[in-house]
Amino acid sequence: MITPADSHYNRTPQAPDDVDPSLAALVGGVCRAGGWTISERDGRWELSPPGLSATAAASLGATGGLDWSRSTLGAFCESVTGLATIHAEPSDQVRSVRQLSARLLSHYSVDAGHIYLGGCSLDPQPLLRLSWTDGRRGVQHEWLDRDGQPADAGLVESLGVERLTVLPRPPRRWDERAADRVCQSRPAPDPVVTVVWVTMATGQVIASVGEHAVGIPFSGWAHRFAAGVETPPPYRCPETGAESYHLAMTDDGEVTCAEAIGECDVSGGRQLRSQLVTCDATEQLVSVNSTLICALSGKHVLRDAALNCAVCDQLVSPRVVAGGRCELCQSMQFVATDDERLKRLLASRIELSTWKKWQAAVSDQIAVYSAVKWTRRVVLVVDCATEQVVRRASGSRWGNSFRDDG
Numbered sequence: 001m002i003t004p005a006d007s008h009y010n011r012t013p014q015a016p017d018d019v020d021p022s023l024a025a026l027v028g029g030v031c032r033a034g035g036w037t038i039s040e041r042d043g044r045w046e047l048s049p050p051g052l053s054a055t056a057a058a059s060l061g062a063t064g065g066l067d068w069s070r071s072t073l074g075a076f077c078e079s080v081t082g083l084a085t086i087h088a089e090p091s092d093q094v095r096s097v098r099q100l101s102a103r104l105l106s107h108y109s110v111d112a113g114h115i116y117l118g119g120c121s122l123d124p125q126p127l128l129r130l131s132w133t134d135g136r137r138g139v140q141h142e143w144l145d146r147d148g149q150p151a152d153a154g155l156v157e158s159l160g161v162e163r164l165t166v167l168p169r170p171p172r173r174w175d176e177r178a179a180d181r182v183c184q185s186r187p188a189p190d191p192v193v194t195v196v197w198v199t200m201a202t203g204q205v206i207a208s209v210g211e212h213a214v215g216i217p218f219s220g221w222a223h224r225f226a227a228g229v230e231t232p233p234p235y236r237c238p239e240t241g242a243e244s245y246h247l248a249m250t251d252d253g254e255v256t257c258a259e260a261i262g263e264c265d266v267s268g269g270r271q272l273r274s275q276l277v278t279c280d281a282t283e284q285l286v287s288v289n290s291t292l293i294c295a296l297s298g299k300h301v302l303r304d305a306a307l308n309c310a311v312c313d314q315l316v317s318p319r320v321v322a323g324g325r326c327e328l329c330q331s332m333q334f335v336a337t338d339d340e341r342l343k344r345l346l347a348s349r350i351e352l353s354t355w356k357k358w359q360a361a362v363s364d365q366i367a368v369y370s371a372v373k374w375t376r377r378v379v380l381v382v383d384c385a386t387e388q389v390v391r392r393a394s395g396s397r398w399g400n401s402f403r404d405d406g
């Protein structure tokens, strides 16, 4: 006879030979959860409530009545634990964050900083196991999620549910009618329902460098994290969309993916790659803040490398300048004085009517006009959108230097 004093938790007798081992394990677990004792007599288990060791309340074995049906095993469970549904958890369930933290953090690294858990909660989530016997195939289990939908078999297998420990009560509020509803919608005959509470881990990993830090949220099955079957997500840089487990900090104090950080060839500063551009003039990778956009090519040019066209005065890349003139101003062609824009231009500037040999070049943004009189040349730059003259300058007819006219 095994008594509570003998700690029958550890000394459950050998199950009868004619009982399916998984049924014996479940019945044994229910008994332990309810404080019942198990004794062995004549090749069968006698299951007794606390203090009533002499009276067998149920038996298992050659003449026992328990089997994989809800009507018998469910009724037995109810008499032992007060619940018609069996509640259990995986025997090697993750029970503390400490069991997880090292494995979780091992995926991440941060240059010159620290990786640590910024918080992690372990919450049991219910999975339903429906069990019944199929004469030819033996004991069958079907797994459902809490809503009664079939659970992915591969996922369930990875949750460590082969060995279960029966719980005296559900770890969280549970509507016992949920099992009834699920059973009614299943084709299996009178299945035994076991609610298996599997731990979900939710929290965030912190990557910090000095006073700067970012959080990387994660959520998943604790057993899968602990077993290395599932990895927490990488950090996703909100600026560039890059993802990585390797983090670092820019000179601006932004902690992000190391791969998203580059070095400015001029300043040596560490910046987001999205903030670095190639200078059209020097072909260096440089901070976008140190560049301007070439008015002609639209490419980035270091401010120090950009040139003003001698004629139109636009800031442009040296690559589109020859002899001090930008490509637009090199392409000037003679125009007739009945050119519509030129006519409008001259209409309000009567003094220009004496200038001859008008030439023009037009881009999407500006139109450049020039004309000559004796030894002088006048230049007019017109904003195409507003038709405003944005520059009026003059100089030698043959030179390449023009001074703005007051």
Ligand SMILES: [Zn+2]
Residues within 6 Å of the ligand: 309, 310, 311, 312, 313, 314, 325, 326, 327, 328, 329, 330
């Ligand atoms: Zn120009």
